[in-house]
Amino acid sequence: MAKQIYYEDVEVGGEVTPLQKIATTRMLVQWAGASGDFNPLHYEEDFAKNLGVGHPIVHGALKRSWLVNLMTDWIGEDGKLKKLSCRYRGMDYPRKMKTFDEPQDGETWWCRGKITKKYTEGDNCLVECEIWVENGKGEKTTQGSALAALPSKSK
Amino acid sequence: MAAFVVPDSLKQLVGQAEKPFVLKVEEGAIQRYARAVGDANPLYNNVQYAAQSKWGRLMAPPAFGGWPVEAEGFDMIKFVARLIGLGAPAGLLDGGVDYEFYSDVGAGDTLVAVTRVESIEGRETKLGATMITVVETTFTNQKGARAFVMRNTFLNF
Numbered sequence: 001m002a003k004q005i006y007y008e009d010v011e012v013g014g015e016v017t018p019l020q021k022i023a024t025t026r027m028l029v030q031w032a033g034a035s036g037d038f039n040p041l042h043y044e045e046d047f048a049k050n051l052g053v054g055h056p057i058v059h060g061a062l063k064r065s066w067l068v069n070l071m072t073d074w075i076g077e078d079g080k081l082k083k084l085s086c087r088y089r090g091m092d093y094p095r096k097m098k099t100f101d102e103p104q105d106g107e108t109w110w111c112r113g114k115i116t117k118k119y120t121e122g123d124n125c126l127v128e129c130e131i132w133v134e135n136g137k138g139e140k141t142t143q144g145s146a147l148a149a150l151p152s153k154s155k
Numbered sequence: 156m157a158a159f160v161v162p163d164s165l166k167q168l169v170g171q172a173e174k175p176f177v178l179k180v181e182e183g184a185i186q187r188y189a190r191a192v193g194d195a196n197p198l199y200n201n202v203q204y205a206a207q208s209k210w211g212r213l214m215a216p217p218a219f220g221g222w223p224v225e226a227e228g229f230d231m232i233k234f235v236a237r238l239i240g241l242g243a244p245a246g247l248l249d250g251g252v253d254y255e256f257y258s259d260v261g262a263g264d265t266l267v268a269v270t271r272v273e274s275i276e277g278r279e280t281k282l283g284a285t286m287i288t289v290v291e292t293t294f295t296n297q298k299g300a301r302a303f304v305m306r307n308t309f310l311n312f
Contacts, residue, residue, distance in 0.1 A: 064218065068194075072217065077198065082256055092280065
């Protein structure tokens with residue numbers, strides 16, 4: 001795990017350590033099994049086409065989980081995620097597989113965040129962040145916010 | 156294209172609570188979930204590491220157990236599919252989610268969840284005539300402490 005971050009280390013406007021993700025058809029199958037979301041929209045070509053989204057799309061809830069991953073990596077074990085919200089603004093299409101476990105070349109996603117506010121409330125040292133998932137073109141396909149408590153060096 | 160007009164068959168669901176359902180949090184389910192996300196945090200993957208942490212057991216990432224994880228006696232997708240049976244447009248998209256996290260969740264916990272339809276409204280969106288449903292689910296652990304609350308937004312179009 002990365003070094004623990006403290007409330008005193010962060011400033012408004014600062015960046016949440018970015019997290020890279022590559023959505024693949026394999027990952028979508030894995031996510032369907034782990035999450036229980038078997039909507040054919042995420043694995044059946046004709047079904048997705050008929051719904052007007054072109055091709056099978058990345059599950060919104062998987063992108064949400066990437067954002068949770070972004071936040072929990074950044075706040076560390078002594079941080080506590082208090083709230084997280086996100087809205088799915090755009091479709092994302094997974095890379096197809098080249099081999100059994102290697103994806104074809106293609107799009108790479110980045111989960112990113114920016115600190116918008118820091119304040120204390122009782123014993124809690126809180127930070128608010130704007131968070132998002134960016135596709136290969138730099139478009140924010142999922143946008144949201146998070147509230148987390150960070151440990152303080154003075155406690 | 157006009158806004159979707161919500162039929163009475165759906166309007167009457169607002170405010171109604173579903174039968175509570177139980178979610179047993181298991182080590183294997185947490186690990187499969189973390190691997191699917193690509194989250195390498197040892198607290199969610201490594202039983203030995205987690206046992207030596209301050210929690211003493213494998214922990215679940217926040218939002219584990221929320222939509223759309225299946226649980227005994229409840230399947231959020233079937234619940235949403237029921238809306239279609241009652242007159243909602245057949246296209247379904249997950250619009251987004253809001254979480255509030257309280258007590259940490261880990262292997263061995265048993266969560267009881269209650270789902271309630273908060274609102275259903277018709278709108279015109281870029282998808283066309285769309286029905287927007289907000290469903291709130293509160294998860295309580297075996298000690299009676301609130302674990303987390305999630306508010307899901309679904310789009311039928």
